[in-house]
Amino acid sequence: MSEHDFRVGTRSTDPGEPAVRHPGLQALVKAARMQQPPAVQVRAETVLEGWQRRRATQRRGIVAALAMAAALVLVVSTPELWKDHEDHEVRGSAAPIDDPKVAVSEAEVMDTTRSTPPGETSAPVEPRGPVLATTIVVQALAANVAQPEILGPRHLRLPEGRWSIDSQSAEPVTVELPDGPIEVRGGALHVKIAGHEVHVTVLREAVDRVDLGGLEVASPIESVPTESNPPARPASQSAAELAREAEQRMAAGDRQGAIRSLRRLVTKHPRSAAAQAGLIDLGRLLKAAGHEDEARCAYAEFLERWPGHALTGDVLRAKRALGDGPACDGLAPKSAR
Amino acid sequence: MARAREADAIAVLIAAQRGDPAAQSALFSAHRDDVARQIQRMTGDASIVDDLVQEVFISAFSALPGFRRDARLDTWLYRITVNKVRNWWDAKRRRLRREDRVATSPSEPVATPEDQATTTEHLGRLYAALGELPDKYREAFTARAIDNLSLQEASERLGVPVSTVSYRTRKAEERLCTLLGLDPEEAR
Numbered sequence: 001m002s003e004h005d006f007r008v009g010t011r012s013t014d015p016g017e018p019a020v021r022h023p024g025l026q027a028l029v030k031a032a033r034m035q036q037p038p039a040v041q042v043r044a045e046t047v048l049e050g051w052q053r054r055r056a057t058q059r060r061g062i063v064a065a066l067a068m069a070a071a072l073v074l075v076v077s078t079p080e081l082w083k084d085h086e087d088h089e090v091r092g093s094a095a096p097i098d099d100p101k102v103a104v105s106e107a108e109v110m111d112t113t114r115s116t117p118p119g120e121t122s123a124p125v126e127p128r129g130p131v132l133a134t135t136i137v138v139q140a141l142a143a144n145v146a147q148p149e150i151l152g153p154r155h156l157r158l159p160e161g162r163w164s165i166d167s168q169s170a171e172p173v174t175v176e177l178p179d180g181p182i183e184v185r186g187g188a189l190h191v192k193i194a195g196h197e198v199h200v201t202v203l204r205e206a207v208d209r210v211d212l213g214g215l216e217v218a219s220p221i222e223s224v225p226t227e228s229n230p231p232a233r234p235a236s237q238s239a240a241e242l243a244r245e246a247e248q249r250m251a252a253g254d255r256q257g258a259i260r261s262l263r264r265l266v267t268k269h270p271r272s273a274a275a276q277a278g279l280i281d282l283g284r285l286l287k288a289a290g291h292e293d294e295a296r297c298a299y300a301e302f303l304e305r306w307p308g309h310a311l312t313g314d315v316l317r318a319k320r321a322l323g324d325g326p327a328c329d330g331l332a333p334k335s336a337r
Numbered sequence: 338m339a340r341a342r343e344a345d346a347i348a349v350l351i352a353a354q355r356g357d358p359a360a361q362s363a364l365f366s367a368h369r370d371d372v373a374r375q376i377q378r379m380t381g382d383a384s385i386v387d388d389l390v391q392e393v394f395i396s397a398f399s400a401l402p403g404f405r406r407d408a409r410l411d412t413w414l415y416r417i418t419v420n421k422v423r424n425w426w427d428a429k430r431r432r433l434r435r436e437d438r439v440a441t442s443p444s445e446p447v448a449t450p451e452d453q454a455t456t457t458e459h460l461g462r463l464y465a466a467l468g469e470l471p472d473k474y475r476e477a478f479t480a481r482a483i484d485n486l487s488l489q490e491a492s493e494r495l496g497v498p499v500s501t502v503s504y505r506t507r508k509a510e511e512r513l514c515t516l517l518g519l520d521p522e523e524a525r
Contacts, residue, residue: 029482031463032381035383054399
């Protein structure tokens with residue numbers, strides 16, 4: 001019987017039916033119900049500050065979108081400009097982008113689907129297909145052959161060529177590439193596609209390959225220093241920034257770099273929430289790199305810092321799987337004398 | 338008296354919708370602990386409660402001007418919480434997929450004789466298995482079994498019919514039994 005069958009009422013539901021019937025499962029659920037209420041540290045001021053920051057970011061996105069829309073209106077309402085572009089026939093989503101500075105945004109997708117001839121500016125411009133969210137800017141970095149295909153507000157497919165993608169939103173944007181999709185979360189990247197070969201350069205923040213089975217990355221993803229991603233990290237990086245940096249390096253297959261970031265994270269922010277996942281990640285990466293004693297110390301450190309954590313059992317098993325070894329001094333194994 | 342309190346609450350809500358920081362702080366203080374408790378029950382991880390509470394309320398304040406006052410604020414916040422927790426589980430699953438998984442077998446016992454250790458082990462096993470469920474099944478099960486909501490309450494909070502909550506909870510229990518190595522026949 002499917003969920004739909006239940007919705008249309010082919011079986012009556014007993015309003016007093018128990019939520020859990022299995023006695024073994026009831027014991028586990030009882031433990032979950034009896035969890036101590038969390039000691040919440042976050043304050044109203046912090047939340048309001050975070051909200052103000054998000055609102056400012058959203059406003060900047062709206063202003064940028066309005067500016068692009070205004071520029072577009074200017075172009076549409078200037079017939080001379082259209083004469084120069086007569087060979088760029090408007091063909092829905094297959095229209096070419098020859099001008100590297102042209103951004104694919106909500107405003108432009110609306111324009112590429114326009115049914116009125118250039119110059120007739122009085123006719124309303126209606127969107128027909130999916131529209132890319134205004135917080136995402138896609139630019140052609142060269143005279144590319146085809147235009148990106150917009151599959152949804154946060155979903156697009158890139159054809160052959162060189163592209164720049166910049167997402168100001170933390171919501172994931174899925175970019176279909178010839179060798180599989182990637183996810184961009186508030187990040188910026190350059191993509192070069194030639195046939196089936198793809199080269200992705202991460203300029204800023206989080207970019208993740210979807211369904212990545214291991215650390216291998218099918219197409220090279222590299223991180224390059226930019227103004228917003230300087231090579232020399234300041235000492236005051238927050239726990240979240242270090243965690244993001246480690247994730248980015250893991251996604252790029254840079255295991256040693258990820259280990260360095262995680263070490264900084266768990267050392268500089270030892271009591272942060274990010275340090276918990278960080279220590280487990282560190283243990284896994286060290287183990288994968290063949291540094292089993294150091295991996296054991298990372299797990300031991302986790303167990304010492306958070307003895308009652310929900311993942312204690314898992315971490316214990318991981319540590320035991322590494323067998324016995326030298327005692328640890330923090331994250332480092334004491335050298336055998 | 339109750340009516341006066343209700344009028345106060347509505348006045349605070351209206352002021353918060355207009356962006357009054359004092360009213361937003363009052364709303365936060367009134368609902369913070371409930372949201373935190375829900376997050377802990379949904380994730381089993383006390384360490385991420387602060388971060389998710391913050392995310393829930395930032396999203397709530399962003400969407401507050403569009404909140405229709407004929408709905409219940411706690412139900413509305415519950416749904417935001419469910420969405421944030423869903424994102425958290427997604428991120429956690431992605432991270433675990435990317436790495437070698439630490440857990441070798443969720444049902445493998447750990448020799449920890451203390452009561453506290455047993456409880457911790459129970460929680461670890463349950464939440465590891467919950468993480469394997471589809472979002473909708475996990476959310477229904479958490480609402481019904483762990484939050485201890487009635488079918489009607491869970492239906493309102495999750496925004497799906499009672500029969501759907503019942504179906505999803507049942508399916509969740511079946512899958513959990515399988516994942517935890519429990520005999521599903523004992524649940525019938």
